[in-house]
Amino acid sequence: MNTKLPHGLFIMGMLSLGLLLTGTTQAAEKTGATAVAKNVENVIDYSKYGRKGAKARKQWLKIPEKAYAPNTKAYCDALWMRVHEENCPDLLLIDKKKIITLELADMEGWRIGESGQSGRSRCCFEGYRRMYPEKLIPEEAPGIVQTLKSGALKWQLAGCHRFLVNSNHVPMTQREAKKAGAFVCEHCIERGPSLTTASMAALKEMPSTPEFISPEGWTPKPFSTEHLPTKQEIDLLIQETLALDYSILETPFEEPMASLEQFMGMRFFFPVGNWLTFYQAYRATGDQRILESLRVSARHYRDLCVEYPDVAALKASDPEGMAFMYSMAVSARLTLQLARKHPDQVSQQELAEAESFLKAIVATLKPVCEGDVGLDSEMGIPKALADDFRRRAFNRALNGIGTLAMTTAALEDLQAIRETTTLNPQIDRYRKCIQEYFKNWKREGCLYTEDDGKTYFYYPYIAGGRTKRVNGLLLGGADDVGHFSHSMQGVMLVHDATPELGADDDFMTAIANSVYHNSYTKNGSIQCPSADKIQPLSRKPFSKNPKNRFYMFEAFRDGVIEGQNSKLNGNNTAEINSEYSYRLKTLHAQFLKALRKDQSLVHLGEVM
Ligand SMILES: [Zn+2]
Numbered sequence: 206m207n208t209k210l211p212h213g214l215f216i217m218g219m220l221s222l223g224l225l226l227t228g229t230t231q232a233a234e235k236t237g238a239t240a241v242a243k244n245v246e247n248v249i250d251y252s253k254y255g256r257k258g259a260k261a262r263k264q265w266l267k268i269p270e271k272a273y274a275p276n277t278k279a280y281c282d283a284l285w286m287r288v289h290e291e292n293c294p295d296l297l298l299i300d301k302k303k304i305i306t307l308e309l310a311d312m313e314g315w316r317i318g319e320s321g322q323s324g325r326s327r328c329c330f331e332g333y334r335r336m337y338p339e340k341l342i343p344e345e346a347p348g349i350v351q352t353l354k355s356g357a358l359k360w361q362l363a364g365c366h367r368f369l370v371n372s373n374h375v376p377m378t379q380r381e382a383k384k385a386g387a388f389v390c391e392h393c394i395e396r397g398p399s400l401t402t403a404s405m406a407a408l409k410e411m412p413s414t415p416e417f418i419s420p421e422g423w424t425p426k427p428f429s430t431e432h433l434p435t436k437q438e439i440d441l442l443i444q445e446t447l448a449l450d451y452s453i454l455e456t457p458f459e460e461p462m463a464s465l466e467q468f469m470g471m472r473f474f475f476p477v478g479n480w481l482t483f484y485q486a487y488r489a490t491g492d493q494r495i496l497e498s499l500r501v502s503a504r505h506y507r508d509l510c511v512e513y514p515d516v517a518a519l520k521a522s523d524p525e526g527m528a529f530m531y532s533m534a535v536s537a538r539l540t541l542q543l544a545r546k547h548p549d550q551v552s553q554q555e556l557a558e559a560e561s562f563l564k565a566i567v568a569t570l571k572p573v574c575e576g577d578v579g580l581d582s583e584m585g586i587p588k589a590l591a592d593d594f595r596r597r598a599f600n601r602a603l604n605g606i607g608t609l610a611m612t613t614a615a616l617e618d619l620q621a622i623r624e625t626t627t628l629n630p631q632i633d634r635y636r637k638c639i640q641e642y643f644k645n646w647k648r649e650g651c652l653y654t655e656d657d658g659k660t661y662f663y664y665p666y667i668a669g670g671r672t673k674r675v676n677g678l679l680l681g682g683a684d685d686v687g688h689f690s691h692s693m694q695g696v697m698l699v700h701d702a703t704p705e706l707g708a709d710d711d712f713m714t715a716i717a718n719s720v721y722h723n724s725y726t727k728n729g730s731i732q733c734p735s736a737d738k739i740q741p742l743s744r745k746p747f748s749k750n751p752k753n754r755f756y757m758f759e760a761f762r763d764g765v766i767e768g769q770n771s772k773l774n775g776n777n778t779a780e781i782n783s784e785y786s787y788r789l790k791t792l793h794a795q796f797l798k799a800l801r802k803d804q805s806l807v808h809l810g811e812v813m
């Protein structure tokens with residue numbers, strides 16, 4: 206199709222190229238349509254998409270050119286100005302999409318075959334060569350202005366992965382924003398125009414949380430690892446927790462399809478911070494309102510599962526995506542665990558709601574985890590899932606595995622309460638999945654007992670990579686402190702829900718030993734002492750700042766928190782540890798310590 210380009214259209218295209226063109230217009234005009242078509246691609250200045258963005262797009266030009274008929278169907282996204290091929294694996298809700306011809310899509314400047322948050326993935330129309338330039342974000346495009354911490358104003362399109370829109374943000378067109386002195390988000394420039402915008406009315410209707418007002422004269426102090434804080438200190442911690450947003454991550458767009466597309470692009474694999482916080486804060490205090498905070502997002506994602514089962518199942522097709530059901534699984538587990546132990550503390554309505562979360566999860570996971578055909582010969586679970594276990598970076602999978610563990614324990618609670626066994630096949634399969642995941646992870650990682658009798662665990666960043674072993678020690682490739690700490694949040698869920706499947710106290714202790722040891726080195730990657738002696742490693746540079754995501758391991762080895770603080774000077778230590786999240790994590794470690802003594806403990810409030 207590249208050979209038939211009317212000259213008039215070519216001129217139109219060139220005119221709207223604007224600043225993108227270098228001085229090659231004249232030369233291009235003389236060489237005829239085919240050459241022109243190629244030339245447009247060559248003269249697009251990808252450098253405005255940043256280093257990574259430009260690199261990804263230049264890579265596409267290396268795919269051999271492929272001819273597409275001008276009337277080839279192009280399926281239009283609802284959020285970003287992108288079109289896809291009929292067989293594109295990223296195409297969602299295909300029967301609801303607007304269809305145009307590929308030729309028109311090109312002429313109008315749609316991004317062709319791009320996906321991912323910044324459009325750096327090529328999902329379809331491989332080898333297609335554009336004839337017209339990509340459309341820029343119009344000056345009149347509606348967007349949102351955000352005031353950064355520095356005071357600078359940033360204009361961006363609603364749905365940009367770098368920020369969550371709320372009703373305090375100011376809607377403005379690009380022109381208005383520039384006049385007000387705002388700069389334009391570079392990710393938005395790279396991704397290109399949006400086809401919709403946030404509904405400010407819908408944003409105002411979204412559930413909101415109370416503001417935390419710090420009492421006059423109150424100076425927060427670090428919590429002790431040994432003694433419980435005063436009741437007043439715990440009450441304030443609860444108030445601070447209740448002020449956190451519920452973390453419903455999608456923007457309510459004017460066009461609902463756009464919200465689903467945004468959902469698919471979201472990465473839930475680092476635990477959504479506030480969900481993790483609510484979970485730990487409930488365990489540390491037993492405050493029912495915190496459990497209710499978890500249920501707000503759980504309802505939202507349950508409704509998504511029920512209304513759009515295909516979208517939910519696609520998202521949950523690997524452990525990384527499964528974590529979108531984290532607040533559903535965790536709130537159901539907490540509710541049902543409490544209901545079994547203290548039936549008078551849970552209402553019938555809360556029970557029914559927890560059950561509805563679990564039903565939605567089970568239905569969503571059916572195509573992913575269930576079935577007996579073509580199982581993986583080694584793991585005995587669906588092959589696609591087994592293959593994913595073997596290749597997905599551990600830090601990206603473990604919070605999904607934790608979600609699965611919480612679901613499993615909650616289903617067991619539910620069956621005990623309802624006195625039924627109908628979900629046993631699902632429970633057995635989920636248990637198998639978790640167990641196989643941990644077996645594979647431990648095989649790739651390294652459980653090593655040092656001469657002093659202490660066992661250490663560490664593992665490589667990459668799954669399925671070629672790793673080196675010397676005398677039983679894993680050398681090279683050990684995960685960095687940051688990613689390691691994310692992985693551990695998933696492990697903690699497995700420990701709390703199904704410890705017998707791979708995260709029992711001994712294993713947690715082996716991790717605590719590694720974390721403790723690392724805090725007294727300057728190595729950016731976590732290994733055991735013997736491996737560090739042979740070949741210390743820093744996948745990322747070592748940081749002297751404490752990682753409070755490790756504080757929970759204080760429950761498995763005394764001194765972990767002190768170790769995390771060992772590179773700070775005294776004043777700094779108190780200042781940092783009096784911050785909200787550090788106080789919370791310190792108290793949560795006390796819950797885990799108490800749990801080791803009493804496995805039936807639901808929350809620390811039971812022993813306060
Ligand atoms: Zn596509």
Ligand SMILES: [Zn+2]
Nearest residue numbers: 361365390393
């Ligand atoms: Zn942006």
